[in-house]
Amino acid sequence: MMLxxxxxxxxxxxxxxxxxxxxxLLIEMYSSKSDAILPWLTIALLIYVAVHSINEVGSNxxxxxxxxxxxxxxxxxxxxxxxxxxxxxxxxIDYIKKYGANFGExxxxxxxxxxxxxxxxxxxxxxxxxxxxxxxxxxFYVLVGINRKKINANEASMKYFLLGAFATGFIVYGVALVFxxxxxxxxxxxxxxxxxxxxxxxxxxxxxxxxxxxxxxxAAFPFHMWVPDVYTGSSTAVTGLMSTGGKxxxxxxxxxxxxxxxxxxxxxxxxxxxxxxxxxxxLYGSIVAIAQNxxxxxxxxxxxxxxxxMLIGLAAGNLESVTGIMFYLVIYVFMNIGAFGIIAIIExxxxxxxxxxxxxxxxxxxxxxxxxxxxFMLALAGLPPLAGFFGKYYxxxxxxxxxxxxxxxxxxxxxxxxxxxxxxxxxYMYFKESEVDFNVNISPTGLMTVVICGLLLxxxxxxxxxxxxxxxxxxx
Amino acid sequence: xxxxxxxxxLLLIPIVGSLLILFFKEEQANLIKYFGFGVSVVIFxxxxxxxxxxxSTTSDFQFKHQIxxxxxxxxxxxxxxxxxxxxxxxxxxxxxxxxxVSSWSSIKKNIKMFTFFMLLLEAGMIxxxxxxxxxxxxxxxxxxxxxxxxxxxxxxxxRRIYASIKFFIYTMFGSLLMLVAIxxxxxxxxxxxxxxxxxxxxxxxxxxxxPHKIQIWMFFAFLLSFSIKVPLFPFHTWLPDAxxxxxxxxxxxxxxxxxxxxxxGIIRFCLPLFPQSAVEFAPAISVLAVxxxxxxxxxxxxxxxxxxxxxxSSVSHLGFVVLGIFAMTTESLQGAVxxxxxxxxxxxxxxxxxxxxxxxxxxxxIAYYGGIAKLVPWFAFALLFSSLxxxxxxxxxxxxxxxxxxxxxxxxxxxxxxxxxxxxxxxxIFAAVYMLWMYERVVFGKVTNVKLEDELSDLNLREKLVxxxxxxxxxxxxxxxxxxxxxxxxxxxxILEFVSTHTINLIK
Numbered sequence: 001m002m003l004x005x006x007x008x009x010x011x012x013x014x015x016x017x018x019x020x021x022x023x024x025l026l027i028e029m030y031s032s033k034s035d036a037i038l039p040w041l042t043i044a045l046l047i048y049v050a051v052h053s054i055n056e057v058g059s060n061x062x063x064x065x066x067x068x069x070x071x072x073x074x075x076x077x078x079x080x081x082x083x084x085x086x087x088x089x090x091x092x093i094d095y096i097k098k099y100g101a102n103f104g105e106x107x108x109x110x111x112x113x114x115x116x117x118x119x120x121x122x123x124x125x126x127x128x129x130x131x132x133x134x135x136x137x138x139x140f141y142v143l144v145g146i147n148r149k150k151i152n153a154n155e156a157s158m159k160y161f162l163l164g165a166f167a168t169g170f171i172v173y174g175v176a177l178v179f180x181x182x183x184x185x186x187x188x189x190x191x192x193x194x195x196x197x198x199x200x201x202x203x204x205x206x207x208x209x210x211x212x213x214x215x216x217x218x219a220a221f222p223f224h225m226w227v228p229d230v231y232t233g234s235s236t237a238v239t240g241l242m243s244t245g246g247k248x249x250x251x252x253x254x255x256x257x258x259x260x261x262x263x264x265x266x267x268x269x270x271x272x273x274x275x276x277x278x279x280x281x282x283l284y285g286s287i288v289a290i291a292q293n294x295x296x297x298x299x300x301x302x303x304x305x306x307x308x309x310m311l312i313g314l315a316a317g318n319l320e321s322v323t324g325i326m327f328y329l330v331i332y333v334f335m336n337i338g339a340f341g342i343i344a345i346i347e348x349x350x351x352x353x354x355x356x357x358x359x360x361x362x363x364x365x366x367x368x369x370x371x372x373x374x375x376f377m378l379a380l381a382g383l384p385p386l387a388g389f390f391g392k393y394y395x396x397x398x399x400x401x402x403x404x405x406x407x408x409x410x411x412x413x414x415x416x417x418x419x420x421x422x423x424x425x426x427x428y429m430y431f432k433e434s435e436v437d438f439n440v441n442i443s444p445t446g447l448m449t450v451v452i453c454g455l456l457l458x459x460x461x462x463x464x465x466x467x468x469x470x471x472x473x474x475x476x
Numbered sequence: 477x478x479x480x481x482x483x484x485x486l487l488l489i490p491i492v493g494s495l496l497i498l499f500f501k502e503e504q505a506n507l508i509k510y511f512g513f514g515v516s517v518v519i520f521x522x523x524x525x526x527x528x529x530x531x532s533t534t535s536d537f538q539f540k541h542q543i544x545x546x547x548x549x550x551x552x553x554x555x556x557x558x559x560x561x562x563x564x565x566x567x568x569x570x571x572x573x574x575x576x577v578s579s580w581s582s583i584k585k586n587i588k589m590f591t592f593f594m595l596l597l598e599a600g601m602i603x604x605x606x607x608x609x610x611x612x613x614x615x616x617x618x619x620x621x622x623x624x625x626x627x628x629x630x631x632x633x634x635r636r637i638y639a640s641i642k643f644f645i646y647t648m649f650g651s652l653l654m655l656v657a658i659x660x661x662x663x664x665x666x667x668x669x670x671x672x673x674x675x676x677x678x679x680x681x682x683x684x685x686x687p688h689k690i691q692i693w694m695f696f697a698f699l700l701s702f703s704i705k706v707p708l709f710p711f712h713t714w715l716p717d718a719x720x721x722x723x724x725x726x727x728x729x730x731x732x733x734x735x736x737x738x739x740x741g742i743i744r745f746c747l748p749l750f751p752q753s754a755v756e757f758a759p760a761i762s763v764l765a766v767x768x769x770x771x772x773x774x775x776x777x778x779x780x781x782x783x784x785x786x787x788x789s790s791v792s793h794l795g796f797v798v799l800g801i802f803a804m805t806t807e808s809l810q811g812a813v814x815x816x817x818x819x820x821x822x823x824x825x826x827x828x829x830x831x832x833x834x835x836x837x838x839x840x841x842i843a844y845y846g847g848i849a850k851l852v853p854w855f856a857f858a859l860l861f862s863s864l865x866x867x868x869x870x871x872x873x874x875x876x877x878x879x880x881x882x883x884x885x886x887x888x889x890x891x892x893x894x895x896x897x898x899x900x901x902x903x904x905i906f907a908a909v910y911m912l913w914m915y916e917r918v919v920f921g922k923v924t925n926v927k928l929e930d931e932l933s934d935l936n937l938r939e940k941l942v943x944x945x946x947x948x949x950x951x952x953x954x955x956x957x958x959x960x961x962x963x964x965x966x967x968x969x970x971i972l973e974f975v976s977t978h979t980i981n982l983i984k
Contacts, residue, residue: 397663400659431630
């Protein structure tokens, strides 16, 4: 395999981010002003990656002998990761000071995890998938426990690591079986021979093990056990990144692995599996979230149920579902990072003020924060005309097109249940009087994250056409 | 139509107005009040321009305005009106300024937010009535929940949180099933039409040809959503809670306009999109409607709370409307449409009056009052007038609607039975019983409660000015209904003709 300059030109975002990581490390070590430089360097790097990716959407190339794809779908995903990372970094600037984790490594790890995600979405070779996955996951393990003085964070980090390692075990075992039977690591080649291979029980076992491994990462029931504890225990900024970027990266791999299903070249034999996972995740997430008083925990369960809605798309297995899932994921980034951004602002230094009671009467204390929180909750609940609605709408279209109307109806039931707990937040903010007395110190950068997310939700809700069109053009 | 953008102004003005309110300061309460009122009056004037430009000799949609919105899904921003929607739009723009003025003294906290949500709500309601794209309709239908949720939740009574969440979840449940049906219908229609579309006018051509088995499911998904909103028995349980807990302005809007969205939906979507199912199930649904008429009246009779009484009377009155729709004769459908307006006026006025007296005494118990005729003669007169209108006294509006509905149902070939009319007519009698009995206990006799003498004061000028326009229309419709009937005649006939051509073999 020869490296040539044109291929290098096409992976410039990877190179820039990789170089950026090294430079960031050096700055962290040698500069006394790393505090002020690193966050903005991170944001600049990620914005560059985002802009570059969106410019490269039109191209569609396989590089390095078919190991890595650039352009097309992976560009959209890279855009999503980079924007998510940038928003999280922006929101984290003041937050990690308050949280006691103001280490330069934070930003380095965020950058590295995003690089890992980019490898995952671009990978067309199972080994590269694995590399990307591990790069992302290991960064997350550290990020979750970045304040080593907090017991909660340590516990969460340990849990995440153990269960993550468990999931990796599934994936590795699956890779071994798939490689053993298909004799290749190239996803494209595997998919071409999928119909002949699918008779092989070992191959199918391996493939299902792969799916199970990624089901862990997208937080689908019954592989969700780590989600509530890890989301609650880790710092809010990291939760924001994990719940959006991490989920999207795992979905990007699933979309590639099942690529031939979506183009209807092969039959969607996994439909019952995904439909089952979808139903269980949606209902479990929505029902259990009702009982939560800790907002981070509530959003953790909501994240499980959102994974369920996206899984409807996988069960439907047509091109609409790819568009739907990708649109949903992009919007989910804004909804969730926005919501976690507000939690990060309200949160006290000792993990306190994350329960619903702290939000009582927020409308009087700070109308702007309350307004945006209401916006995020309504968007997560899927109310038009906010952008969250269109994700669900598209996924439901995909389901009904594949004659899975019943699945869409289950999704509807779950949405109705979930409305209850999203509205509860609004009830506390607007309909109740404040019980806990505290002053909200609004960090300007944190507020900026929230405002950007909120405005994008409104804009993409009123004019979803541009983004939908872009994604649909890439998918087809 | 040359003035095609006029309807879009009806949507834009309240939205822009509500956004402008955000720039006011909370302290400028009076300014906000006048500004909100001014905006709603401007909207009313625009709707009057639409009214005078409307051609009531055609059943086609007018003032159409279409812009491609989401290219991928072929969804357009597509609005237009016919006689039925025009009447309801005018009802909305007429009621909203009155409710805004009526709450000038009762809403004390967060006036800025209140006016903001009221205007947003008005935009949502108008949007529902003028949308000609199912998707757009759905968006307004859902989006309108949010301001109403806040209005009940922030300014409501003691159990406002329970009531607001119940209202929200109930409605959302129905409407999400409708969303599934909308998608299903659009996907189904994409084969004969050659593309995925939610354009109502195009779907009208496909709906009647959907195989019976599928059509029934779609019909019921739509109907469920609308029945919850109407509310048709047995989906009415959210209504008393929401009505009683909502502030006066919320109750008035809820009764006058929001409930009409359900019946409007049935006329606009259920009948023409799924005519065969509508005809097939008309008797069954009419049974529910009649049960609603009698049940609502009986429950209203035993209420101790005035507001609850009016709320249950809504269930009864809306039963008449549904019966009129599913009887599917010219008279009954005309009657249903005019009764939608009537109910908006008379029940709106009743809620206003209950609100006015509650504001003074903070008590809605019927037993608390007695003999107030001497204390507040103007109020007693207004209450009598609205009650009589609600009962359906000849010469006032309620009579026209109920009479037409009963007459039409009597001749209906779809229902093909007298029993509906016989039972429904008892509802009229019950209405007289609960209304007049309540009136007697509250207004006549001796002043039983000495506290009332201090607490009560008669209607002030503002309150009289709010009620006056409503009363004018109550008499107008009662005496000379053709002004309004002629507006809707061609449109209702158009719908009925459309239904009957597709169900010719179903009706003997």
